[in-house]
Amino acid sequence: MTSATLAGLIGAALVGLGLYGLIANPQPLRKILAFNLMGSGVFLVFGIVARKGAAAGLQADPVPQAMVITGIVVAFAASALAVALVLRLFEAAGRATLDPDAWAKPPDGGAGAE
Amino acid sequence: MSVLQALDIGLAFLVFAVAAWTIFARGAFAATVGYVVYGLLLALVWIRLFAVDVALTEAAIGSGVTGVLLIGAAARLRAAETASDEKPLSGLTRVFAAALCVLVALALASVVLLLPDQGPSLAPLSMQKLPETGLGNPVTAVLIAYRAFDTMLEKVVLVLAVVGVWSLAADRYWGGAPGEARAASPEPTLAFLAQILAPLGVLVGIHVFWVGADEPGGAFQGGAILAAMWIIVMMARLTEAPQANAFWLRLALVAGPLVFLAAGAAGAIFAGNFFAYPPGFAKPAILFIEAFMVLSIAVTLPMLVAGPPRREPRQ
């Protein structure tokens, strides 16, 4: 089993792990972590595709590598936006929950919008 | 089994174990620290895949800057965690979710195993067109020459992210500075680290950017290192974050994508195609664009980590 295949299998496992974390964990910050995990798993799948495309004197196909670099930057920006939303939620209302029913009734003490 | 094979298997096992811990750990803070470790291990995996540019990006942005962001958030959300009124998912839903995830992972793994050993690749075409760009690093050529349009739009995505993060400020703080004010007496250890590391880091960052034209490296990696140095200095409270309505800050944020866009338009006039480079002039143009990209990245990433403005703007 080559290192590339091993990386690809790990990528598959990480996608599964990340998806489970995204669905099962109720806290928003844990969901953001799980999304990042899932993203890096997808990038590893790109990685095995790149390694299998070694040709013309290169050890790995450069196009998937460029896509992964773009993807890493976009994933960071997404995490930053998501974290800012979670922190804003916590600041404004004292708790960070995604449950829609929790927001349907006004919280005790009536947190006002700033 | 050779040493490298043993290393690969050990690395794979470690990566999976740390990732599993990140998902199943009790506290969010512990999980976040696990994620940073996971990112560094992943950089090693990328090196084994012979994708050094990606390894640099993963270590700098995927693990480094994202790690700072998430650790800061986890620390601030500790209070929310203890007072949590979250109801965890029922056991049955969890089993269904786990089954679905195992299914997806197995399907993906089987497709990965079925990939042919020598798949279709754009490597030959990339190498064939490389001399036109004057570059020696094919990944940089893909990012700034062949698929420049993607990269330029990705810079616009970063600008939108900053606007989005800033939009979460309260109305009265709009235009102010994020983060904390400069400390009268900063903590000595952090201050020492910042004073030693920052100048070296700036040199390393500029070097990584410059060398990326021909060797692994490039604008994203170099820019991320510069960003990390500024974040360290801000964390040590030796300086404070700039105000969001400062013109120089806004100029630095949009300079990268704006120069890229202008170069793309100039390409339409001088080279016949949007984002094309005139023959013989490609490498200087690429380095010029990349320099502004480094500036923008070095300013955008810390602004995303610092968050929305939290102090009133000074006039």
Next chain:
Amino acid sequence: MTAGASAIAATAGGSLLPLAILLPALGVLMSLLLGGRRAEWIALGLMPVELAVAIAIACLVWRSGQPLVYTLAGYTPPLGIALRADGFSGVMLVTAGLIAPAAALYARTTFATPPELTERRAPLVFWTLLQGIQAALSLLFLGGDLFNLYVGLELLTFAAVPLVCLDGRPETVAAALRYLLFALFGSVFYLLGVALLYGAYGTLDIALLAPLVRPEPAVWLAAGLMTAGLLAKTALFPLHLWCPQRTPTRPPRQARCCRGWW
């Protein structure tokens, strides 16, 4: 393979295609840079130009009967990126080009900067992100490359999410966060499908892929993943959980803009 070759050859008038995407992108950058009331002027000023470009593209496609094609940076697919406008894209571009100024004029009263301030949060964010949505939609209508479309999806998500919670109330912030997480899940699944398709066929260009695709496990899985990802983004059952359950008050104007586009 003449059909494939003609699908990637640039056509006359194709230079309008990148313009449809780059004009709103330029608007985003200049709005943030110049700020204040000028963001509104830039947005309103560029909209007639963008509408004219959309109509020109639609007319050219109608007259020639062929899709318009443009290869960016002079590199043809599979190495480069192509933009493609067929009849459907032309119609969608013109529709979006008409809705944008309508929504903008309607929103002028809500998102005006009061005379005593140089800049205010909600107006600057609104006018900047509105142009971001325009750029994203143009890219989605004209993109001919799978990864380019991924960047377009991310552009749309980042532009739309902050608009949902522009009023700052906790309920809307929670809704925006839910929307963001579902949208991110959708894009990751879509990207995974792109990886599998590239691994199988070595190209990201849609027109080049079309004759190459055979029924095989990689393609089935890729199709399934990409469909699931895009379903999550449009909130089709069963992935509709992120849509706001109820809107007890009159929906704010920016939500109306978003709904008009969806």
